[in-house]
Amino acid sequence: MQKQQLFKPCDLVIYGALGDLSTRKLIISLYRLEKAALIENDTQIIAVDLHDKKLAEFVDIARQSLAKFLNETIEQATWERFSARLSYLQIDLTQAEQYKKLATVVDSNKRVLVNYFSVAPFLFQHICQGLNKSGILTKESCVVMEKPLGHDLKSSQEINDAFAAVFHEEQIFRIDHYLGKETVLNLLALRFANSIFTSNWDHNTIDSIQITVAEEIGIEGRWEYFDQTGQLRDMLQNHLLQILTFIAMEPPVNLEANSIHREKIKVLEALRPITTQNVAEKTVRGQYSSGFLKGESVPGYLEEEEANIDSSTESFVALRVDIDNWRWADVPFYLRTGKRMHSKRTEIVINFKQLPHNIFKDSFQDLPTNKLVIHLQPKEGVEIQMLNKVPGIDGSIKLHKTKLDLSFLKAFKDKPTFGGYERLILEVMRGNPTLFISREEIEQAWTWIDSIQDAWLHQNEAPKPYPAGSWGPVASDALLAHDGRSWEE
Ligand code: BG6
Numbered sequence: 001m002q003k004q005q006l007f008k009p010c011d012l013v014i015y016g017a018l019g020d021l022s023t024r025k026l027i028i029s030l031y032r033l034e035k036a037a038l039i040e041n042d043t044q045i046i047a048v049d050l051h052d053k054k055l056a057e058f059v060d061i062a063r064q065s066l067a068k069f070l071n072e073t074i075e076q077a078t079w080e081r082f083s084a085r086l087s088y089l090q091i092d093l094t095q096a097e098q099y100k101k102l103a104t105v106v107d108s109n110k111r112v113l114v115n116y117f118s119v120a121p122f123l124f125q126h127i128c129q130g131l132n133k134s135g136i137l138t139k140e141s142c143v144v145m146e147k148p149l150g151h152d153l154k155s156s157q158e159i160n161d162a163f164a165a166v167f168h169e170e171q172i173f174r175i176d177h178y179l180g181k182e183t184v185l186n187l188l189a190l191r192f193a194n195s196i197f198t199s200n201w202d203h204n205t206i207d208s209i210q211i212t213v214a215e216e217i218g219i220e221g222r223w224e225y226f227d228q229t230g231q232l233r234d235m236l237q238n239h240l241l242q243i244l245t246f247i248a249m250e251p252p253v254n255l256e257a258n259s260i261h262r263e264k265i266k267v268l269e270a271l272r273p274i275t276t277q278n279v280a281e282k283t284v285r286g287q288y289s290s291g292f293l294k295g296e297s298v299p300g301y302l303e304e305e306e307a308n309i310d311s312s313t314e315s316f317v318a319l320r321v322d323i324d325n326w327r328w329a330d331v332p333f334y335l336r337t338g339k340r341m342h343s344k345r346t347e348i349v350i351n352f353k354q355l356p357h358n359i360f361k362d363s364f365q366d367l368p369t370n371k372l373v374i375h376l377q378p379k380e381g382v383e384i385q386m387l388n389k390v391p392g393i394d395g396s397i398k399l400h401k402t403k404l405d406l407s408f409l410k411a412f413k414d415k416p417t418f419g420g421y422e423r424l425i426l427e428v429m430r431g432n433p434t435l436f437i438s439r440e441e442i443e444q445a446w447t448w449i450d451s452i453q454d455a456w457l458h459q460n461e462a463p464k465p466y467p468a469g470s471w472g473p474v475a476s477d478a479l480l481a482h483d484g485r486s487w488e489e
Pocket of ligand 1: 215217234235
């Protein structure tokens with residue numbers, strides 16, 4: 001992240017260019033980078049897909065995507081620069097000899113080859129082999145891919161092996177789009193640039209930590225994918241564990257990729273396993289039933305389009321996580337995430353410990369504890385809940401709970417905001433792997449998640465129902481109540 005070196009122009013090849021990820025996110029992000037003049041002049045964008053299209057047809061598709069998803073007026077000058085970079089190749093990705101077509105457009109002497117895998121995982125190995133045979137790869141070429149990178153340790157290892165057969169680890173960029181979010185990155189600044197936090201960030205001062213990633217959306221026509229995946233694998237294995245590692249890791253030596261990856265892996269290694277022995281007391285699985293969201297009635301999980309009515313896949317999960325290391329001994333991390341919850345909210349709550357003695361009993365029998373609340377989305381900011389004296393001269397000292405509130409939107413209102421994909425694509429073009437996930441990290445995360453998944457299988461219990469529009473099943477409250485705590489609402 002420190003290196004802001006100028007980077008070489010790229011041949012950015014998007015495999016699956018007509019697909020959802022490409023048309024909804026990648027094209028929009030690349031256009032926005034163009035608008036901000038962050039793409040090198042000689043960079044080319046090569047769209048690859050199975051369908052036979054003329055370049056003009058693809059350019060039209062790109063324009064329509066922008067019209068639909070950009071949420072701002074398309075600037076003509078930017079569009080002209082952007083569309084001039086586009087080219088289109090029809091390739092059947094399962095046919096190794098067809099990759100030769102790429103050699104007609106890429107030029108490894110002038111540009112770095114960036115291969116963006118915006119395709120279903122079954123094509124990963126085909127593309128790796130096709131590229132390998134094509135003769136266009138150099139030591140600088142890289143690959144970018146994102147979840148699902150397997151559905152358990154074994155399948156993830158198979159994918160990683162397929163990539164490792166052709167590319168070195170430094171050439172592989174695994175995306176977790178949460179690592180592109182400004183507020184997730186700000187956790188590094190908050191923790192390691194502010195001495196009030198660096199010295200108060202362990203079991204001596206912190207009682208417990210909560211991470212909530214609540215979504216309003218249901219499964220949005222992704223029944224097949226989601227039902228085979230579930231919320232634990234879809235959200236917790238990646239996004240919540242990434243947030244957790246940023247909160248829990250030791251200070252890295254610097255901001256280089258290796259230093260940060262090393263510290264994150266140590267956290268993942270220290271996660272106490274959840275097994276058949278403790279799964280009942282440490283986890284809650286839920287599935288939404290019909291309910292109301294913002295006044296609108298919405299169907300339950302089993303009533304969604306294409307639903308299998310016998311499904312016992314979880315759309316909600318809450319966990320108590322313990323980290324077995326010196327810093328976090330006896331500090332529980334409570335994680336919860338679900339679809340069709342009350343409102344979209346991603347936040348971290350750091351609950352500080354109770355003071356040893358209370359001299360303000362007139363105000364509070366039990367002094368409320370300090371909380372640091374980090375809002376990741378939709379509103380971005382940091383809030384500290386503390387106690388202050390109520391102004392007055394009646395001779396008493398009455399306390400009141402107040403908030404120190406830093407909204408990023410207000411504090412940095414002149415700064416342009418970029419989405420996660422813009423940041424991550426730019427980091428790939430810079431060749432900086434800091435914000436990406438290493439093989440060791442992802443496999444360590446799967447090892448821990450597989451144990452939970454196995455324990456659930458063994459437990460063989462149906463997920464607990466919760467009405468759409470709520471904060472999850474009652475059992476999720478009970479998980480914390482059991483420890484004398486409650487979720488921050
Ligand atoms: C994706 C999941 O990784 O993240 C989706 O597959 C989920 O199910 C999405 O809705 C949430 O992302 P965000 O950025 O909206 O919090």
